[in-house]
Structures are given as structure tokens and as C-alpha cells.
Amino acid sequence: MKRKITVLLFIALLNGFSFSLFAQSSVLYDVVLSGGRVIDPETKLDAIRNVGILNNRIAQISSEPLNGKETINASGLVVAPGFIDPHVHGLTNQEQEYQLHDGITTALELEIGVPFLEEWYASRQSKALVNYGASANWGFARMQAMEKYQQELLELKQDIASGSPHTSMVGLGISYDNTLDKAQLQNMLQNIKSELAAGGIGIGVFIGYVPGANTEEIFRVYQLAGEMQATIFSHVREPNLTAVQQAISDAVLTNAPLHLVHINSMTLAQIQLGIEMVQTAQKRGFNITTEMYPYTAAATGISTNMFSDGWQQRVGISYEDLQWVATGERLTKETFEKYRKTKGAVILHMMKPEWIKAGIVMEGVMIGSDGGAYAPLTHPRTAGTYARVLGKYVREDKVLDLPTAIEKMTLLPAKMLEKVVPMMRFKGRIQVGADADITIFNPNTVIDKATFEEGLKFSEGIAYVMVNGSFILKNGETVKNVFPGQPIYGKFKQ
DSSP states (O other): OHHHHHHHHHHHHHTTOOSOGGGGGGOEEEEEEEEEEEEETTTTEEEEEEEEEETTEEEEEESSOOEEEEEEEOTTSEEEEOEEESBBOOOSHHHHHHHHHTTEEEEEEEEEEESSHHHHHHHHTTTOSSEEEEEEEHHHHHHHTSGGGHHHHHHHHHHHHTTOSOOOSGGGOOSTTOOOOHHHHHHHHHHHHHHHHTTOOSEEEEGGGOTTOOHHHHHHHHHHHHHHTOOEEEEOSSSSHHHHHHHHHHHHHHTOOEEEOOHHHHHGGGHHHHHHHHHHHHHTTOOEEEEEOSSSEEEEETTSGGGSTTHHHHHTOOGGGEEETTTOOBOOHHHHHHHTTSOOEEEEEOOOHHHHHHHHTSTTOEEOOOBOSOOTTSOTHHHHHHHHIIIIIIIISOSSOHHHHHHHHTHHHHHHHTTTOGGGGGSSOOSTTSBOOEEEEOTTTOBOOOBTTTBOOOOBSEEEEEETTEEEEETTEEOTTOOOOOBOOOTTOO
């Protein structure tokens, strides 16, 4: 017991706490969360406790009363680590307000990444509601390697530096049919290294949108990732198990850490087998993980390669299964061909509820929203992913218990990221010394309210959200003029 107390005291001192653990009642904490059901997925704590926050970190977890400058009565509520979303595309405060109402405290663009990372990180400094970060954008790196796109890139750099919401390459519709020659390939790899040095969290490889990328190009990117131990975040080539196997094969051959995004929309009816492949690789010691979102529809740009000839057969749907985000209408052959000439977004109703239920219960599968840029009728996952897991799959359908669901939304993404983002070891946990990123919700009422028919709405039941020790949501209402979000950088930042 004496040794345990000594270790705890050392951890507290290491993280800047100067008080004595033996005199917790005399400490005045910045904030005390009183009487909530505290769930920590790593230590398996699930009990009524009081939590003391000091200097933006969790300083005490106790069954004894604590004194605070501010005390929040959390009786009847769950006190959980803030939710970590590894897969967002909406990166402005407009989307982040929906995210925080869904309990998210860290929102990362890892599937695609952001071009000109140095400028983008600088544009968000002291302006973000939640923690933010992005991967190195492979599509951007290959554009940089081609001389003919330099003017477009200059304009893009100016947009990003000025705070424009342009964040991904999917909607640009350029460069993706080009195959790189040997010199361009080497330049592209060097460009990726430069973006990692700017803070990139691994490498976003959205091969499903880049028909010009041949087998060698992708293999060389994986080789680089293996050499640097930089995680690949992959949208696989097309929605089938063969594409999943290709990504896993490249990762195994090169020892590259691999995270497969939205495995539900990549494997469809074969989701259980796809996840089993990931689990088998993990059991053999390979650093391969995956995620899914809890909805039966996908979404993407209608002008992308996803809708090249044969899309109906590849995905197993037709025109009437497509919903145009701008108006909410279902499409016909005529309206599809009309809108295909634009750069708008479309929702693909392509999955069955039983596929989602089968996947979400499988061990090790984390949750990621794939939430997009704001539009009133955009995919509801932009606003409701995490509340939907808690409300539908935990409370209503009872396919997950609450601690397991919280683990999928907090600890699993934190641990997936720790080797490439060391600061993530302080997130995804309710422990002494952890960052005070905390979500407090009512397990009896939490639910998503956004729908495909009526569009975006704030989730219900998320009562409080704290980011780096500051409240950004109180009593279900956004705290105005508070910007506690901090940048999340990869380990390669120079």
C-alpha cells in the first residue's frame, strides 16, 4: 500500500500537482464534479466518485467530498472521458459545435488529412472549440509532385492560411487520374515527410478516390510509413474484402501501422469477416485497427471516382438509394447525371441495420463519425454519432454495455494514436494526471436527434463537456466565447 501511494504521488508531481494526496480535503480545486458515475475504461473504474480538476488536469478521484471553486452536481449522470473522433471532415467551429453537443472533445481529420498543415494549424490556433489535428494528405503530396498543379496549390495555400474551410482534397476533382512517374513518386514521398514534419498525424491514404494511383505507388507509401512508423489511415480502393486484404497485406509486408476507416461501408454484408481479418492480424502482432459509424448510409461527393462506371454493381444500390444533400431529394437517372457535373455531396443508403449491429459489437472496433462539412441536410453522423451509440445501441437495443461503448469512443482511439501522438496517453481516460477532457451525460436520455429527413440537430442528453479543463458545454448549452481546443500534433513535428 505504501508503494502504491508513493507511485501515485510521483505521478501527481510529474504532472505539476504540488498538493499532498494525504490532505485532499484541504485542496481547493478549480472544478469539482460531484457524485457522478465515473467510468474509466482503462482501469475499469465504474463507481460513484468525486473528481477534482486542477490546472487543466484531473487531480483527484475520490469517494470523499472535495472542495472546488466551482462544483457541478453530477448525480444521476455519467462522467466519462471526452469522446475522441478519429474521422471528421468538418473542421470549422460550425461543425465543432455539433461535435461538442455529441460529447466530442477531440476531432481529427485522419482519413484524408489537410494540405499545408503548417498553415492550417496556425489558422486554428486559439480559435477551436475542441482539440484538433490532421494527417499528412497523400493526395496533396502527389499534387505537389506534378508541375501543372502549382497554381491551384498556391490558391489553396492562401485559402487555408486565411482560415478558409477547405480541408480535404476529395472535392477538388483534380490530379486523381494521373499516374506518377519515378521522379514524381520520389518527390511525393519527400512531400509526405515534409507534412509529417509540420505536425501531421500519420498519412491519410484515400485510395478509393484516386484511380491513377497504381500498386507500386501505394506500396512505396506503405514502405515509408513502415520505416518511419507513421500510421496509414486508409480508405481502401473499393468496397469489398479484396481491397481490405490488399491494405492489410501492404501493412504486413512493410510493417506499417494501419488504421482502416469506416469498415462498415467498405465491407457491407461481410462486415464480420472484414473485422475478423483485422482481429487476426492483431493477434499475430501487427498494428492494424479499424472503426465504424452507427448509421446505414454513407456519404461522399457525387463527382468523385466512387461513381465511375459500374458503381451500381460495386455497391449494390441504384439511383433511388442516393439522396442529394442540397435538397434532400432522392435521385433518378436524369437528376444523377445532372448533379454529377457539380461538386455537391450525396448520401448513399447502402447498408442494412443488421450489418451495423453485427459490427458494432465486435471487440476492438472503435467509433468514428466520418462527419462532413456543415449543410442543413447533410448526413446525421456529423451531429449524432456518439449519442446514437449510447442511446440506440446501449440503452435501447442493449447490444453493448455502457463501459464497452465508452471504451470504443475514448480509450481505443487514444491507444491507437499513442505511438504516433505521444500526448494521447493523457486522453481517453478518467485518471489522476489525465487531461481534463470530460463528457458528462444522462444515460437515460442521451440520443441523436439529427435525421436523414430533417437534417442536423444537436444531440440530447449531453449535459456538460470540458476541454482541457474549461467548460465548453454547460447544462446542454454552448458556452460562448470560449475556445479551449488545442492542436494535436504527430511525433514527427519539427
